[in-house]
Amino acid sequence: MAADxxxxxxxxxxxxARLDLTPEEQDLFARQLAEFLxxxxxxxxxxxxxxxxxSHPTGAACPVRDDLVRPSIERDAVLASAPEADxxxxxxxxxRVLG
Amino acid sequence: xxxxxxxxxxxxxxxxxRASAVEVCRTFLDRIHQHDAGLHAFLTVTADAALARAxxxxxxxxxxxxxxxxxxxxxxxxNICTQGVATTAGSKLLEGYKPPYQxxxxxxxxxxxxxxxGKTNCDEFAMGSSTENSAFGLTRNPWALDRTPGGSSGGxxxxxxxxxxxxxxxxxxxxxxxxxxxxCGVVGVKPTYGRVSRYGxxxxxxxxxxxxxxxxxxxxxxLALKAIAGHDPRDATSSPDDVPDYLESLTGNIRALRIGVPxxxxxxxxxxxxxxxxxxxxxxxxHEGATxxxxxxxxxxxxxxxxxxxxxxxxxxxxxRFDGVxxxxxxxxxxxxxxxxxxTRDEGFGAEVKRRIMLGTYxxxxxxxxxxxxxxxxxRTLIRRDYDAAFETVDVIAMPTSPTPAFPLGERVGDPLxxxxxDVFTIGANLAGLPAVxxxxxxxxxxxxxxxxxxxxxxxxxxxxxxxxxxxxxxxFELPPSNAY
Numbered sequence: 001m002a003a004d005x006x007x008x009x010x011x012x013x014x015x016x017a018r019l020d021l022t023p024e025e026q027d028l029f030a031r032q033l034a035e036f037l038x039x040x041x042x043x044x045x046x047x048x049x050x051x052x053x054x055s056h057p058t059g060a061a062c063p064v065r066d067d068l069v070r071p072s073i074e075r076d077a078v079l080a081s082a083p084e085a086d087x088x089x090x091x092x093x094x095x096r097v098l099g
Numbered sequence: 100x101x102x103x104x105x106x107x108x109x110x111x112x113x114x115x116x117r118a119s120a121v122e123v124c125r126t127f128l129d130r131i132h133q134h135d136a137g138l139h140a141f142l143t144v145t146a147d148a149a150l151a152r153a154x155x156x157x158x159x160x161x162x163x164x165x166x167x168x169x170x171x172x173x174x175x176x177x178n179i180c181t182q183g184v185a186t187t188a189g190s191k192l193l194e195g196y197k198p199p200y201q202x203x204x205x206x207x208x209x210x211x212x213x214x215x216x217g218k219t220n221c222d223e224f225a226m227g228s229s230t231e232n233s234a235f236g237l238t239r240n241p242w243a244l245d246r247t248p249g250g251s252s253g254g255x256x257x258x259x260x261x262x263x264x265x266x267x268x269x270x271x272x273x274x275x276x277x278x279x280x281x282x283c284g285v286v287g288v289k290p291t292y293g294r295v296s297r298y299g300x301x302x303x304x305x306x307x308x309x310x311x312x313x314x315x316x317x318x319x320x321x322l323a324l325k326a327i328a329g330h331d332p333r334d335a336t337s338s339p340d341d342v343p344d345y346l347e348s349l350t351g352n353i354r355a356l357r358i359g360v361p362x363x364x365x366x367x368x369x370x371x372x373x374x375x376x377x378x379x380x381x382x383x384x385x386h387e388g389a390t391x392x393x394x395x396x397x398x399x400x401x402x403x404x405x406x407x408x409x410x411x412x413x414x415x416x417x418x419x420r421f422d423g424v425x426x427x428x429x430x431x432x433x434x435x436x437x438x439x440x441x442x443t444r445d446e447g448f449g450a451e452v453k454r455r456i457m458l459g460t461y462x463x464x465x466x467x468x469x470x471x472x473x474x475x476x477x478x479r480t481l482i483r484r485d486y487d488a489a490f491e492t493v494d495v496i497a498m499p500t501s502p503t504p505a506f507p508l509g510e511r512v513g514d515p516l517x518x519x520x521x522d523v524f525t526i527g528a529n530l531a532g533l534p535a536v537x538x539x540x541x542x543x544x545x546x547x548x549x550x551x552x553x554x555x556x557x558x559x560x561x562x563x564x565x566x567x568x569x570x571x572x573x574x575x576f577e578l579p580p581s582n583a584y
Contacts, residue, residue, distance in 0.1 A: 009461065017415060017460040018422070019453055020441035028450075029457050032515055036458060037471075039516055040404040044470060046478050053476030054483060056306050056336075057292045057532025058557070063335055077199035083429035092424050097436050 005034040102126065106171050106265055106319045110212075113156075113170045114163065120153035120170035124214050127172040131216065131263045134584065138239050140248075140257040142177050143185050144217040152214050166212030167326055173208055174258045174267040177218040178225055179310065180299035181205055184215075188301045189223040189233035189251075192447030193427040202299020203334065204268060204310050204327040211326040216264060219254030223449045224418065225270055225303045227251045228278060228521040231512055232451045239508070240283060242547055242580040246505040249279030249521075252313070256283040259313045261584045266323045267313040272303050273406050274500075274525025276311045277537035281500035281550020284539045284580060286320040286567065288312045289525075291558050292532035293338040295324075296331030304413035305336075307406075307529040315578060317538060317568040321345035324560070340558060348561035349568040353387050356566060358553075359394030359493030364524075369502040376541030376549035377499045383573045384497075384566075394489040394496060398481045402526040403519055405482065408462050408475035409530075414452075415459030421447065454515060483531045490556050495566045498524045500537040500550035524552060534560035538567040539576045548576075 010030045014021045021029065079085040084093040103109045103123055112118040128146050135141050149172065156163075156170055163169055175181060178188040180198035182205075187193045208215065222232035230238045230253030240248040241261040248257040252269030256279035259267050269276040271289035280287025288311045295310045302308060310327065314320035328342040360381065365374070385391050423429035423443030430446050433439035448456070462471035489496060502523055511518040528535035533554050540551035551570055555563035 005461070010457070013457050013461045013464065016464060017456050018419075018440045018444055019448075019456065020438070020445040021453070022445070025445075025450070025453065029454055032454060033458055033461065036407065036516055036519075040408055040471070040475075043401055043404045043408065043475055043478050046398070046401065046474075046481070048474065048477035048481070051477045051480050053473055054479040054530075055476060057483070057530070058336070058338075065332065073199050078425070081196060081199060081426040083423060083427065094424055094436050095434055095439050 005030065005037050103265065105316065106168065106314070106322050109171050109265065110169045120156040120214065121150060123170050124149050124153035124172055124216070127216060127264060134261045134263055137244065138241060138257050138261055139236055140219055140238050140254040140261065140263065141174070141217045142187060142220050142235055142254070145184055145215060149214050149216045156212060156214070163212070167322060168208065169212035171213050171266060172216045172264050173213045174217050174219050174255060174264045175205065175215065176221050176252050176255050176267070176269045178221060178270055178301040179204060179268060180301065181215065181218065184218065186218065186301070187235070188225065189221045189235065190447065190449070190452070191234040191428060192421050194234070196427050198299070200299065203296035203331045205299065207327045213326070219252070219258055219267060221254055222251035223452050224301065224414070225251040225272055225275055226414070226451050226455055228274070228518050229511065230254060230279070231508065232449055234449055237508060240505045241584060242284060243505060245507055247282065247508050249282035249501070249505065251275040253279045255313050256280050256285055256287065259283070259285045259315060260580055262315070262579055265314060266319055268310060268327070269313055270300055270308055270310050271529065272307045272410060273529050274522045276313065277525050277535060277550065277552055278501050278521060280313055280537045281548065282505040284548030284576070284578065286314050286317050286539070287537045288320045288324055288564070289528060289535045290324060290328065290560050291534040293336050294328050294534070294558070294560060296334040296337045298331055298333040302417040304410040305417065306413060307410055317536070317564060317571050318346060318349055321349060321564050338558070343561050345561055345564050348565050350565060351569055351572055353384065353389040353566060353569040356389045356495065357493040358384060358389050358391050358566065359489050359496045360391060361396040361399060361496065361498065362393050364396050364399040365498065369499050370504065372543040373499045373502065373504060373549050376543070377551055380540035380551050380570055380574060381497065384570060387569060387573060392493055394493055396485045396489060396527065398478060398485050399527055401478055402482060402530060403523050405475045405478045406522065406526040406530060407458070407519055408471050409479065411455040411459030412463045412472050413459070415456045415463065418452070418456055451515070479530050482527060486527065486531045486533060494555065494562055496554045498552050500524060500552040504543050504547035504549060528554045533557055534563045536563045536567040538570050540570060540574050541576060
């Protein structure tokens with residue numbers, strides 16, 4: 001049985017999820033996630049010994065293909081969608097990483 | 100009746116020369132112009148491109164053979180990538196995004212002769228059951244403007260219900276095609292997992308997502324499904340099995356059909372008027388020769404909890420790609436890379452998406468994975484086995500699609516758990532990967548549509564469609580919502 005969802009859990013999870021939540025969002029989500037997890041307790045009460053997990057509904061094996069070089073989407077077309085890019089250099093741009 | 104009501108009317112008129120594809124396109128663009136200001140089913144209407152495409156079809160007469168959707172206007176849920184046409188998934192984070200590639204279903208619709216007229220509103224990243232989670236405003240139900248069309252594909256459902264398009268595509272992860280189809284009085288098809296390529300569908304929960312069709316009638320929804328179904332090497336989950344001719348399976352004959360009804364699950368709280376319409380439809384089906392039998396889905400009551408544990412986990416992973424680097428929105432308020440990620444995501448995502456990313460991240464995190472995520476996957480196996488056992492004695496399983504008719508806008512926005520429970524009857528088909536079709540079966544006293552859902556064995560979409568078609572033929576269902584449409 002998992003423990004209750006705490007405000008400390010919320011801060012930890014927001015960090016993992018890369019979300020800079022406002023204090024109002026933190027309060028709201030802490031309450032709503034605790035409520036859902038209480039509802040989801042019923043799942044933990046089910047006897048599942050020797051039951052394999054289903055990660056995928058078809059059960060089919062993952063298909064493989066030959067690893068061939070093929071045409072893809074043009075680089076410039078991809079860069080055109082980026083919020084900031086240096087099309088001439090062929091680069092996405094992000095804020096400075098190193099001082 | 101309005102002209103061009105059915106797909107066959109449209110393709111027949113064009114082939115025989117009674118109408119041009121341009122005339123058909125203008126008719127539907129006029130309807131969009133007339134009705135969409137009040138409904139807001141569309142986020143983008145590509146009127147000029149649609150007319151140019153229709154004119155092109157009119158000129159290319161030599162290519163008409165084999166075009167099953169010749170000149171048929173189609174709308175697409177806005178989480179399906181359209182090359183050069185804005186694709187937002189209802190999210191501020193993707194505002195203005197124009198994909199550099201076409202989804203496979205779009206390529207197939209175009210190959211079949213369809214004319215794309217626009218992109219429809221949806222809950223952000225397909226997360227919701229009312230279309231109220233769109234960053235670009237809500238959509239209204241054509242049957243009652245103060246009510247939700249359902250969701251998450253509410254725009255596609257409303258567009259078909261108001262006869263602004265004869266067919267539309269949506270995506271269904273936990274009921275997002277069938278529930279809005281039911282609430283808007285149209286047909287919605289969630290095909291077998293793997294039947295339709297998802298290449299170019301903006302991913303929400305990859306073990307559950309499936310693209311499917313909306314139309315006013317079962318034959319039209321089947322025709323559109325045939326056009327988009329089939330193997331695609333670009334989607335590793337797509338099935339190599341041949342696609343049957345779904346129209347041929349719509350025989351109207353249900354004499355030997357065994358229909359299972361999970362009575363114990365239905366007592367869990369469907370609206371009495373919904374149950375009334377459902378029972379009357381079952382009686383008509385029995386009168387046509389179908390056998391009605393009780394079946395057990397013992398773990399069906401756990402489906403909502405299992406689904407929201409699994410779907411949010413997958414979503415937290417899929418949505419990690421939205422980081423302000425490669426597409427969409429980037430915060431102007433960041434001077435370091437880490438802050439840029441965190442603020443872009445907090446500013447770009449809406450509340451429901453953040454709530455689900457948080458829940459999914461939590462259930463996958465160290466110390467909780469076994470107790471929540473893996474446990475949910477095990478119960479998912481039990482739910483699949485329930486269906487397998489039921490299908491040993493019946494051919495289809497019938498349930499109301501939604502426990503309630505269309506609910507008032509705003510009613511559930513502040514209560515996520517109540518919103519999630521709207522999916523109680525639709526989620527099972529996603530967890531088990533099965534085909535399911537929602538067909539209108541009646542109206543409440545307040546003139547709101549009720550949908551009946553048929554679920555069938557994996558890859559037996561044809562039988563779900565045959566049952567729905569038979570139900571449609573014998574239903575006293577009036578279409579469309581009012582003379583206004």
